[in-house]
Amino acid sequence: MNTTYNFAFFDEGSKREIRRATLKAIAIPGYQVPFASREMPIGRGWGTGGLQLTLSLIGMKDVLKVIDQGSDESVNAVNIKKLVSNTTGVEVTEHTSKATLIQSRHRIPEVPLTKEQILVLQVPLPEPLRYYEPSETETKKLHAEKEYSGAWLMLFEQIMKYGGMATGADHPVLVHDRYVMAPSPIPRFDNPKMNANEALILLGAGREKKVYAVPPYTKVVSLDFEDYLFQAEIFADKHCRICGQTDVFLDELVDELTDETVYQCNDTSNCLEKLNSVGVK
Amino acid sequence: MTDFEVPVLSVKNLNKQYGPGCLKCRGGESSSLVKNYCQVCGTVYACRNVSFDVFPGEVLGIVGESGSGKSTLMQCLYFDQEVTSGEAYVSDYENGEKNLFQESSQQQRYIRNHIMGKVYQNPLLGLRMNFSSIGNIAEKLIAAGNNHVGMMESRGTELLNKVHIPVHRRKEAPKNFSGGMQQRVQIAKALSNHPPLLLLDEVTTGLDLSVQASVLDLIKSLQRELGISIVLVSHDLGVIRMLADRTLVMLEGKVIEQGLTDQILEDPQQPYTQQLVHSLL
Ligand SMILES: Nc1ncnc2c1ncn2[C@@H]1O[C@H](COP(=O)(O)OP(=O)(O)OP(=O)(O)O)[C@@H](O)[C@H]1O
Ligand SMILES: [Mg+2]
Ligand SMILES: [Zn+2]
Numbered sequence: 401m402n403t404t405y406n407f408a409f410f411d412e413g414s415k416r417e418i419r420r421a422t423l424k425a426i427a428i429p430g431y432q433v434p435f436a437s438r439e440m441p442i443g444r445g446w447g448t449g450g451l452q453l454t455l456s457l458i459g460m461k462d463v464l465k466v467i468d469q470g471s472d473e474s475v476n477a478v479n480i481k482k483l484v485s486n487t488t489g490v491e492v493t494e495h496t497s498k499a500t501l502i503q504s505r506h507r508i509p510e511v512p513l514t515k516e517q518i519l520v521l522q523v524p525l526p527e528p529l530r531y532y533e534p535s536e537t538e539t540k541k542l543h544a545e546k547e548y549s550g551a552w553l554m555l556f557e558q559i560m561k562y563g564g565m566a567t568g569a570d571h572p573v574l575v576h577d578r579y580v581m582a583p584s585p586i587p588r589f590d591n592p593k594m595n596a597n598e599a600l601i602l603l604g605a606g607r608e609k610k611v612y613a614v615p616p617y618t619k620v621v622s623l624d625f626e627d628y629l630f631q632a633e634i635f636a637d638k639h640c641r642i643c644g645q646t647d648v649f650l651d652e653l654v655d656e657l658t659d660e661t662v663y664q665c666n667d668t669s670n671c672l673e674k675l676n677s678v679g680v681k
Numbered sequence: 682m683t684d685f686e687v688p689v690l691s692v693k694n695l696n697k698q699y700g701p702g703c704l705k706c707r708g709g710e711s712s713s714l715v716k717n718y719c720q721v722c723g724t725v726y727a728c729r730n731v732s733f734d735v736f737p738g739e740v741l742g743i744v745g746e747s748g749s750g751k752s753t754l755m756q757c758l759y760f761d762q763e764v765t766s767g768e769a770y771v772s773d774y775e776n777g778e779k780n781l782f783q784e785s786s787q788q789q790r791y792i793r794n795h796i797m798g799k800v801y802q803n804p805l806l807g808l809r810m811n812f813s814s815i816g817n818i819a820e821k822l823i824a825a826g827n828n829h830v831g832m833m834e835s836r837g838t839e840l841l842n843k844v845h846i847p848v849h850r851r852k853e854a855p856k857n858f859s860g861g862m863q864q865r866v867q868i869a870k871a872l873s874n875h876p877p878l879l880l881l882d883e884v885t886t887g888l889d890l891s892v893q894a895s896v897l898d899l900i901k902s903l904q905r906e907l908g909i910s911i912v913l914v915s916h917d918l919g920v921i922r923m924l925a926d927r928t929l930v931m932l933e934g935k936v937i938e939q940g941l942t943d944q945i946l947e948d949p950q951q952p953y954t955q956q957l958v959h960s961l962l
Contacts (some may be wrong), residue, residue, distance in 0.1 A: 532809075545787045549824040556823065557816045559830055560852050626829045 401489035408455040409487040418456035425613035430575025437609040448606030450522035465499035469506045470666035494669040508590040510670040513599035521584040523605040528572045528582040589632045589649045594620040640665045643674040688734035689910040695731040695767035700724030717933040727753040729934040740911045742925025749931040751914040755882045760789040794824040798871030802883040804863040810856040825874040840869035861892035879911045918961045
């Protein structure tokens with residue numbers, strides 16, 4: 401552990417300011433709370449929003465897991481883990497169920513979260529109405545007045561263009577019947593996991609200087625139309641080629657030897673756990 | 682029109698000033714004013730004590746020189762601008778008993794989405810140039826509470842058909858359209874929620890004569906067919922003569938003359954109106 405820095409890199413005042421914004425975010429589910437995003441030893445846009453939340457929350461007894469698009473071993477995940485463990489000395493893990501604090505980019509883990517856990521999601525674009533309305537002053541008004549025609553209009557446009565709702569990720573949700581929220585670029589597959597989740601879910605955008613939250617057991621509904629219902633990605637008849645699971649988010653790959661399309665778990669630690677519990681064939 | 686008829690829209694003493702006003706110009710009636718502009722503080726008294734009624738199925742024309750406050754009046758009625766003082770009542774909202782300018786911005790949005798349609802002088806203000814034409818119409822339908830894609834698509838197609846936009850171009854963005862086509866998309870959008878009241882601000886200004894004629898014909902036939910009430914602003918008496926049952930003449934923010942259109946054209950009372958009418962002949 402590197403002791404030339406304060407515990408968890410930031411000074412206590414900075415951490416307190418971030419936690420204050422976080423408390424406000426928890427009190428108003430789905431509402432984007434501005435905070436003074438700090439300079440970090442990694443570039444903005446590389447998970448600094450999530451990292452600031454993690455650093456402001458972490459305590460000596462926490463067990464940390466960091467994932468990037470389902471993988472614990474990507475360069476990004478490893479670097480973030482290194483920074484946090486270097487400045488805190490906390491234990492890190494790859495097992496979702498062992499972690500108390502999970503920072504993630506683009507996925508919610510397959511293993512259901514519990515009320516003992518906090519999930520921190522990294523957010524590139526926190527404003528779900530941005531493409532519809534470029535001005536921040538205007539989008540603030542739209543949120544204040546619960547005027548969300550723009551969010552549905554963007555989905556309508558996709559249906560006109562592509563014949564269906566084509567949001568690959570970041571499909572907008574309505575939180576606690578009040579605020580429309582960008583769930584961060586998680587696949588649609590993960591949207592339903594946000595609804596009534598036992599864990600506290602925090603979302604941080606470093607570049608845009610916003611934090612927002614989905615407190616435990618909050619109602620989260622994906623936007624849709626009467627005749628075009630929200631649908632998560634379906635992997636019918638598909639299973640992971642490594643562990644064999646079926647009801648998980650699968651990556652589509654092309655086997656270089658056989659040129660066949662194959663599928664495997666996107667959540668690699670969950671895949672490994674499954675494999676170990678079944679026992680190697 | 683009888684005395685017993687209840688106006689669709691009733692405007693009383695509407696004032697709108699741009700700027701704070703000063704001791705010299707307070708009240709907008711002083712010698713420091715040049716026309717409706719205060720030379721001391723730079724305040725513009727854009728609308729001064731404007732009052733009028735619009736009756737069911739009527740087309741009310743508003744003429745006046747450039748800068749006389751016509752667009753400002755329309756913006757105030759559509760809540761794009763906040764009035765400085767004054768009242769407006771709409772028979773379809775709370776029995777015409779509530780002053781619209783006193784309502785919350787959320788209520789004003791409701792009124793705008795359900796009871797009014799507007800065509801802006803500048804199509805950039807009335808349309809989302811990068812969204813599809815049918816999407817532009819859907820925006821208003823969604824705002825009025827629709828959630829059925831199929832229904833909105835068929836209503837949008839029907840309306841675009843009505844304003845002679847070819848069906849196969851309905852998914853194109855208005856930015857690809859000519860000025861006349863853009864105005865027609867605006868008209869279709871404004872009509873989408875069956876508003877009892879339509880506000881048209883210089884719909885034909887800037888269009889070439891043949892397109893002008895076709896847009897005017899369109900408005901005339903739609904008005905007859907649907908029986909809506911229209912407030913039609915133009916600085917062109919020719920347009921007013923063709924469409925308006927009654928006409929207000931504005932000068933320097935004030936209504937200087939009003940009456941049946943024929944009457945005003947045949948026997949103008951005010952010097953400004955006389956000049957205007959003579960220039961038409
Ligand atoms: N946003 C604004 N801020 C300050 N002054 C404004 C603003 N909008 C309009 N004005 C002023 O208010 C007066 C009335 O303008 P308005 O656009 O209502 O005129 P108009 O009758 O519609 O003219 P035109 O026939 O040229 O469209 C003008 O003197 C104008 O300069
Ligand atoms: Mg104008
Ligand atoms: Zn003044």
